[in-house]
Amino acid sequence: MEDRIIIEHKLKDRKSFKDIARELGKDPTTIAKEVKNHIQLRNTGC
Known part of the structure; x- marks a missing residue:
């Protein structure tokens, strides 16, 4: 679960896989x- 949170934050920061x-x-x-x-x-909603 901890890795998933890190992945989520890094994706928001536009980091690559x-x-x-x-x-x-x-x-x-x-x-x-x-x-x-x-x-x-x-x-x-757009």
């Missing part, structure tokens, strides 16, 4: 899969 993976000691593919499996889209 590669940068996030390097910081967490994971493979970039693992980060991409984690994001894909847990993404939640919100309607903005």
Whole structure:
């Protein structure tokens, strides 16, 4: 869960999967899969 929070914050800071993976000691593919499996889209009303 802690890694997911870090991933969320780094994505908000516009970091790449590669940068996030390097910081967490994971493979970039693992980060991409984690994001894909847990993404939640919100309607903005536009």
